[in-house]
Amino acid sequence: xxxVTQMEGPVTLSEEAFLTINCxxxxxxxxxxxxxxxxxxxGLQLLLKATKADDKGSNKGxxxxxxxxxxSFHLEKGSxxxxxxxxxxxxxxxxxxxxLTFGSGTRLQVQP
Amino acid sequence: DAGVIQSPRHEVTEMGQEVTLxxxxxxxxxxxxWYRQTMMRGLELLIYFxxxxxxxxxxxxxxxxxxxxxxxxxxxxxxQPxxxxxxxxxxxxxxxxxxxxxxxxxxxxxxxxxx
Numbered sequence: 001x002x003x004v005t006q007m008e009g010p011v012t013l014s015e016e017a018f019l020t021i022n023c024x025x026x027x028x029x030x031x032x033x034x035x036x037x038x039x040x041x042x043g044l045q046l047l048l049k050a051t052k053a054d055d056k057g058s059n060k061g062x063x064x065x066x067x068x069x070x071x072s073f074h075l076e077k078g079s080x081x082x083x084x085x086x087x088x089x090x091x092x093x094x095x096x097x098x099x100l101t102f103g104s105g106t107r108l109q110v111q112p
Numbered sequence: 113d114a115g116v117i118q119s120p121r122h123e124v125t126e127m128g129q130e131v132t133l134x135x136x137x138x139x140x141x142x143x144x145x146w147y148r149q150t151m152m153r154g155l156e157l158l159i160y161f162x163x164x165x166x167x168x169x170x171x172x173x174x175x176x177x178x179x180x181x182x183x184x185x186x187x188x189x190x191x192q193p194x195x196x197x198x199x200x201x202x203x204x205x206x207x208x209x210x211x212x213x214x215x216x217x218x219x220x221x222x223x224x225x226x227x
Contacts, residue, residue: 032214043116043203043218044155089155093214098143098207099168100216104154 002027004090006103013080013110021075021106023064023090031092033057033066033073034100038087047075047088080110116219118204124225130192133222136185137206145205145216146179146189155203161187162209194226 007022025033032051036044048057053068062077073090090103117136125131137144145160159169164181172179176195181187191198201223205216 034214041220043205043220044216045218046215049215098162098209098214099145099157099160100214101157102155 002031002092002094002101004092004101004103006088006090006106008104009087009107011106011108013108015082015110015112016079017110019075019077019080019084019108021088021090021108023073023075023103025071025073025090025092027071027092027094029094031094033064034091034093035062035064035073035075036089036091036102038089038105040086044089080108082110082112084108085110116204116206116217118202118219118222120222121220122223122225124227125194126227127195128193129226130190131194131198131224131226133189133202133204133224135187135189135204135219137187137204138208138217139185141206141208141217142184143207143209143216144181144187145207146187147203147205149201149203149221150199158189191224194224196226199224199226 003026005024034049035047037047038044048059050057050066056065064073064075087105087107089105091100119134146158149155158171159179161181179189201221203221205218207216
């Protein structure tokens with residue numbers, strides 16, 4: 001079945017450091033891929049998405065490229081801020097269905 | 113729009129009691145999802161509805177859990193009887209089929225503690 005694997009956290013970085021959070025997936029068909037972010041005490045919110053191979057999603061300085069050959073969708077940011085501290089979830093949708101499958105989440109802590 | 117609204121935000125109850133969680137989706141959205149989040153199991157889909165009809169309830173853990181959507185603006189998730197292992201954060205999310213991609217909008221969650 002479909003699944004999403006994320007690197008385990010927490011990831012602790014200093015402000016202005018480069019961020020990579022790895023995400024790989026297993027899926028039948030051609031799913032869309034998503035990164036959601038959860039700030040403390042809040043629900044998840046969509047950060048970025050890519051709907052087909054080689055698409056690059058971007059938002060708020062974050063980027064991720066849909067790599068079909070490596071079944072990956074790694075999240076990157078060139079310079080993190082303290083306000084980026086949150087839990088990041090990689091997710092995919094199911095062809096023909098509206099449900100999403102989420103990874104386990106990666107907690108990011110950015111220190112000043 | 114106010115976003116997805118969930119109530120209560122926090123619930124503390126004793127084992128064996130009935131618990132009802134409530135959700136109001138974003139107006140006009142035709143899909144509604146219930147998720148459970150725990151440290152051990154992460155974010156799990158419990159059930160989702162389309163136009164008030166349950167589509168997939170395979171994630172509902174057992175018969176103690178039930179969900180209803182009597183109209184387009186309201187859904188409930190009920191646990192009866194509750195057990196300590198049900199302690200988790202329960203999220204409701206909604207989405208709109210005509211969006212070009214599958215974006216779900218999440219509520220703030222209900223933190224349930226069963227003593």
